[in-house]
Amino acid sequence: MTQNRTVRLQRRPVGQVRRDDFIIADEPAPEPGDGEFRVRIEYVSLDPAMRGWVAEGRSYVEPVVIGDVMRGFAAGRVDVSRHPDFRPGDAVAGLFGVQWYAISNGRGVERADTGLAPLEAWIGGLGMPGKTAYFGLLDVGQPKEGETVVVSAASGAVGSVVGQIARLKGCRVVGIAGGPEKCAYVTDDLGFDACVDYKGGNLADALKTACPDGIDVYFENVGGEILDTVLAQMNRFGRIPVCGLISTYNSTEPPSAPRNLRSILVNRLRVQGFIVFDFIKRYPEAAAALAGWLREGKLKFRQDVRDGGLEAFPDVLNLLYTGGNFGKLVLRL
Amino acid sequence: MTQNRTVRLQRRPVGQVRRDDFIIADEPAPEPGDGEFRVRIEYVSLDPAMRGWVAEGRSYVEPVVIGDVMRGFAAGRVDVSRHPDFRPGDAVAGLFGVQWYAISNGRGVERADTGLAPLEAWIGGLGMPGKTAYFGLLDVGQPKEGETVVVSAASGAVGSVVGQIARLKGCRVVGIAGGPEKCAYVTDDLGFDACVDYKGGNLADALKTACPDGIDVYFENVGGEILDTVLAQMNRFGRIPVCGLISTYNSTEPPSAPRNLRSILVNRLRVQGFIVFDFIKRYPEAAAALAGWLREGKLKFRQDVRDGGLEAFPDVLNLLYTGGNFGKLVLRL
Numbered sequence: 001m002t003q004n005r006t007v008r009l010q011r012r013p014v015g016q017v018r019r020d021d022f023i024i025a026d027e028p029a030p031e032p033g034d035g036e037f038r039v040r041i042e043y044v045s046l047d048p049a050m051r052g053w054v055a056e057g058r059s060y061v062e063p064v065v066i067g068d069v070m071r072g073f074a075a076g077r078v079d080v081s082r083h084p085d086f087r088p089g090d091a092v093a094g095l096f097g098v099q100w101y102a103i104s105n106g107r108g109v110e111r112a113d114t115g116l117a118p119l120e121a122w123i124g125g126l127g128m129p130g131k132t133a134y135f136g137l138l139d140v141g142q143p144k145e146g147e148t149v150v151v152s153a154a155s156g157a158v159g160s161v162v163g164q165i166a167r168l169k170g171c172r173v174v175g176i177a178g179g180p181e182k183c184a185y186v187t188d189d190l191g192f193d194a195c196v197d198y199k200g201g202n203l204a205d206a207l208k209t210a211c212p213d214g215i216d217v218y219f220e221n222v223g224g225e226i227l228d229t230v231l232a233q234m235n236r237f238g239r240i241p242v243c244g245l246i247s248t249y250n251s252t253e254p255p256s257a258p259r260n261l262r263s264i265l266v267n268r269l270r271v272q273g274f275i276v277f278d279f280i281k282r283y284p285e286a287a288a289a290l291a292g293w294l295r296e297g298k299l300k301f302r303q304d305v306r307d308g309g310l311e312a313f314p315d316v317l318n319l320l321y322t323g324g325n326f327g328k329l330v331l332r333l
Numbered sequence: 334m335t336q337n338r339t340v341r342l343q344r345r346p347v348g349q350v351r352r353d354d355f356i357i358a359d360e361p362a363p364e365p366g367d368g369e370f371r372v373r374i375e376y377v378s379l380d381p382a383m384r385g386w387v388a389e390g391r392s393y394v395e396p397v398v399i400g401d402v403m404r405g406f407a408a409g410r411v412d413v414s415r416h417p418d419f420r421p422g423d424a425v426a427g428l429f430g431v432q433w434y435a436i437s438n439g440r441g442v443e444r445a446d447t448g449l450a451p452l453e454a455w456i457g458g459l460g461m462p463g464k465t466a467y468f469g470l471l472d473v474g475q476p477k478e479g480e481t482v483v484v485s486a487a488s489g490a491v492g493s494v495v496g497q498i499a500r501l502k503g504c505r506v507v508g509i510a511g512g513p514e515k516c517a518y519v520t521d522d523l524g525f526d527a528c529v530d531y532k533g534g535n536l537a538d539a540l541k542t543a544c545p546d547g548i549d550v551y552f553e554n555v556g557g558e559i560l561d562t563v564l565a566q567m568n569r570f571g572r573i574p575v576c577g578l579i580s581t582y583n584s585t586e587p588p589s590a591p592r593n594l595r596s597i598l599v600n601r602l603r604v605q606g607f608i609v610f611d612f613i614k615r616y617p618e619a620a621a622a623l624a625g626w627l628r629e630g631k632l633k634f635r636q637d638v639r640d641g642g643l644e645a646f647p648d649v650l651n652l653l654y655t656g657g658n659f660g661k662l663v664l665r666l
Binding site: 052059060223236242243244245248258261262264265266267268269270271272273274275278 | 594
């Protein structure tokens, strides 16, 4: 009999998640029913949104129920199948949860072409983060050729793809990242026109130097002081797709920034929140575009793969909120 | 020889405007050149945007230059004309400045049909405030039948028209205003479904009671704490046209609210600034619609007419920022 190991939510975290907010439960792996298959998970995706999923209160999806397996994207291979379209050995990605084995009926599951990209890329640049970048930039941000696009968390799973797509669309692209190593990666490897180190001192001046014509699109992953600084440099009729506000997710106090809201009025900005799930009907379009660019060598992804098993899940997740990861963060099982 | 009296900007105000930020200058009235006419001004419009026009720094229009006549909308009658389309006695409204006499070449000038509405309404509900309401609500806010629309500064020049148009479009309309008298006017005279008194205690609870199905469109005139409270009650895919942030215009410190920006992300809100000048090509459409509704008795305007001459201009202007006016504020000359 196959043993499963699961990470279950034990209580709602306060501030950063702690190991004892979760319990590791060993239990028999479930068997697939008719029309279902079982996946043996190899990589679990760590995403900023996870902090919201375990918080109480109204959000864009129901919070994870206390006692349930932690929600999470994951990639693996089909192990046992009673589904006509999935066979043992098939590489798949989906919302399988933070555990060793998951049961699926195939809905919302993507096939991972490991000839095109390694399995873990299918929960990264080719998965939700890549699709988030695609729809958030193109549909919400609507960049035009020659415009200046600024992306925060630029070396991260979403930001790195946003910037590369914006370059492909003929924009001047400026990243914001933490530390010289990440900034060098963003310009030298990903091909951004410039990258500003938010830990490097005067962000406002550095941004002004990097964006001499102002900012037309700001792809927001961070919030807080960075948003405030960018707001003051937005051009008229600029767009701010709000993808994430990671600087605030672990706060126990509500954030006080931004102070520069007047820029929304004076410059007629459009500030618009979005969630990738809203674009679910157009996932195939994004997947095809991203795979196409990857095949042509126009898109690069960087995975930050961590070991340590499911026990390490809370600690690895916290790396996201402290800037401790470098690239798309995944846990290898 | 005709004498003119002008209000000229003497220095940039700090906080609320003061009488000695301006000087009253008596000078000969200018004579119209070929293709020009002279207007004898009867009503000067007091608009929240004026505080921004005298502030230093980047805005949507150039600031008033020190020494220049204060910018302002006004209504009056043609006095002398060397323009083929304007005759002495014609009632007109335009950006004539805060003074007794203005020269115009007719550009941007509207004819005031005083058979339809009194002259002062042409700088109120039928003028810029009415057009601001029309484009801001319909184009930026895009309300749908059955949705809940909330308007701040609901008894004011813009807010009162926003709410009445939203009612005409089949929305549930809730105003926010200061004090029981203004609230009674908003519901009893203007026909809003409800009005919440922001001075009345717990705004969040009162708003929740008035908007049991949440808020789909929030027409923002105020900013600050009110925006913060509304953000927490917005529905998914809600829209927030940002027309004004009057609570912040006289601040010498940048405002710290809103804290509830996370609602933009979670609820996929669209927060969008706009300026009526952006819609200049469509002014005739708005003017026709507003006049039509007025003719059919579906639209009401309330003017708050003040006397005291040009000397009173700074004090009357300040009424806007303290909630001291009740309806569209105009200065009668």
